[in-house]
Amino acid sequence: MMSVKQGRGSVLPALTNRWMKANDVETDLLVMDKNATLAPFQPDFESDRKNQVPFHTSQDLEEDPRGISRDLMDQNRSLSNYQNHTELKEGDHYRVDFTLSDDQPILVDSHQFDLPEGHRATAIISTASQGEGAYYRNGAIRVQVKEDALLHLVVVDLLGDGVTSNLSIIADMEDGAELKVTTVCLGSGKSNFYLWGDLVGYESKADIHTAYLGWGQARMDFFYNVAFFNHFTDGHIEANGALLDRAYKSFRDTLDFKEGAVGAVGNEEEFTLLLSEEANSLAVPILLCHEDLVQANHAASNGKLDEDILFYLMSRGFPRSEAEGLIVESRMRPSLDRIPDEDLRESLKKVIHERIVNRHGK
Numbered sequence: 001m002m003s004v005k006q007g008r009g010s011v012l013p014a015l016t017n018r019w020m021k022a023n024d025v026e027t028d029l030l031v032m033d034k035n036a037t038l039a040p041f042q043p044d045f046e047s048d049r050k051n052q053v054p055f056h057t058s059q060d061l062e063e064d065p066r067g068i069s070r071d072l073m074d075q076n077r078s079l080s081n082y083q084n085h086t087e088l089k090e091g092d093h094y095r096v097d098f099t100l101s102d103d104q105p106i107l108v109d110s111h112q113f114d115l116p117e118g119h120r121a122t123a124i125i126s127t128a129s130q131g132e133g134a135y136y137r138n139g140a141i142r143v144q145v146k147e148d149a150l151l152h153l154v155v156v157d158l159l160g161d162g163v164t165s166n167l168s169i170i171a172d173m174e175d176g177a178e179l180k181v182t183t184v185c186l187g188s189g190k191s192n193f194y195l196w197g198d199l200v201g202y203e204s205k206a207d208i209h210t211a212y213l214g215w216g217q218a219r220m221d222f223f224y225n226v227a228f229f230n231h232f233t234d235g236h237i238e239a240n241g242a243l244l245d246r247a248y249k250s251f252r253d254t255l256d257f258k259e260g261a262v263g264a265v266g267n268e269e270e271f272t273l274l275l276s277e278e279a280n281s282l283a284v285p286i287l288l289c290h291e292d293l294v295q296a297n298h299a300a301s302n303g304k305l306d307e308d309i310l311f312y313l314m315s316r317g318f319p320r321s322e323a324e325g326l327i328v329e330s331r332m333r334p335s336l337d338r339i340p341d342e343d344l345r346e347s348l349k350k351v352i353h354e355r356i357v358n359r360h361g362k
Contacts, residue, residue: 004136004164005029009069010194010223013254014288022252022284025192025221028164029071030106030136038081041107044097051087053114066196067140067168068223075108076140076168082109088121088151093340095124100135100163107135112142115149115177122340126156129163129189137165145177147201152180154339158351161216163189168196175201175230181208182338184348186355188216188247194223199233199264210239211335213328213352214247214279215359224253224268228261228294237268240331243279244359250282255298259290269299273328275359325356 009027016022032038067073088094098107113123129135137159145151159165171179185191197206206226214220226235237253255266272281283300305327313323329352339345 003031005031007069007071009072010192010221010252012252012284012286013225013256014286016284022250022282025223025250027069027072027166027192028190029075030138032079038079038106038108041082041098041104041109043082044099046096047094049084049086049094051089051092053085053087064170066170068166068192068194072138072166073140073168076110076138080108080110082107084110085112087114087116088119088123089116090119090121092121094122095126095341097126098128100127100129100137101131102133105133105135107137107139109137109139111140113144113151113153115145115151117146118148120150122152122154124154124156124341124344126344127165128158129160132160132162134162135164137163137167139167141167141169143169143171143179145171145173145179147174148176150178150180152182152340154182156184156344156348157187157191159187159189159191161188163187165189165191167192168194171197171206173197173199173201173204173206176203177201178205178207180338181206182335183210184335184339185210185212185220186348186351188214188218190219192221196225197235198227198229199235200229202230203232204230205234206236208237209335209338210241211332212239212241212249213244213355214241214249215244215355216247218247220247220249222249222251222253225256226254226266227256227258228264228266229258230261232263233261234264235266238334239270240335242273242275242328242331243281244275244355246276246278248280250284251300252284254286254288255296256288257291257294257296261291262293264291264294266294266296267298271300271331272302273331274302274304275324321357325353328356329353
């Protein structure tokens with residue numbers, strides 16, 4: 001038997017006023033009976049792990065304070081029913097697809113990707129749900145990008161009602177290393193997405209793009225923290241999304257310039273379209289600075305569809321629903337177009353289009 005224990009996680013590195021209710025987020029932790037184990041989770045698809053290395057939990061990982069919450073990270077290490085530790089080499093395109101269902105309602109997945117010096121690779125992790133059960137996911141992705149290497153990490157979530165998902169991404173970049181992250185979150189479940197990237201090396205980079213669409217009773221929290229430790233580091237966060245029905249989204253992103261990050265550049269921007277009077281959005285962009293010689297910019301906005309643009313499109317023969325779909329899709333396109341798998345990219349665009357166009361009939 002199992003139950004869910006509520007807690008708090010994804011705590012901001014600099015706290016705001018408590019009345020804003022933005023300092024942390026509610027989390028759900030699956031509680032298992034003593035000595036219980038989970039059956040191995042079988043993916044729908046998985047690329048060959050040509051460079052798989054033995055999965056192990058080092059003392060450093062056990063003591064790493066990063067992640068949504070300590071309870072969730074401890075569970076991910078001790079109870080995982082899917083593990084992958086791969087050294088990605090030049091030109092590798094790794095992909096794994098999961099589907100939560102009545103047959104496989106619980107996924108506790110641990111991934112670790114190592115990029116050797118100078119190598120470039122792509123990793124795609126896709127998670128969806130099928131059915132209307134109360135499914136649970138607790139995922140963790142750890143990334144080590146060595147000197148002058150580049151990893152493009154693509155994370156796609158398409159989760160329905162009753163799904164609880166917690167996903168932590170923890171990344172470290174060495175000299176000249178670059179991490180590209182493309183995230184697409186669609187659905188009506190409860191999702192906590194956490195990303196912490198440390199730009200440790202000289203001229204290391206983090207480039208993060210997110211697209212999201214929430215409908216029904218969706219609850220989405222995005223927590224991003226990019227820390228600049230070294231000279232001429234570069235961090236960019238960009239998110240575009242829309243909310244339907246009674247969906248709620250919080251976007252809490254921080255650029256943290258540490259002492260010694262001379263010449264560092266950081267940008268964070270997030271834009272939300274509210275397509276329902278009952279939808280709600282919270283944005284908390286934070287800049288922390290302990291170094292004088294840096295450049296930092298942030299922007300956030302929530303708004304409705306531009307009636308002038310709608311009128312223009314409708315005057316060209318598009319029905320209102322189609323015009324709305326075109327506007328929303330255009331805002332998300334910069335993130336979607338980064339996905340290297342054409343079939344996956346087009347299927348996501350189709351989901352977004354159909355959800356927007358058909359929303360008045362749902």
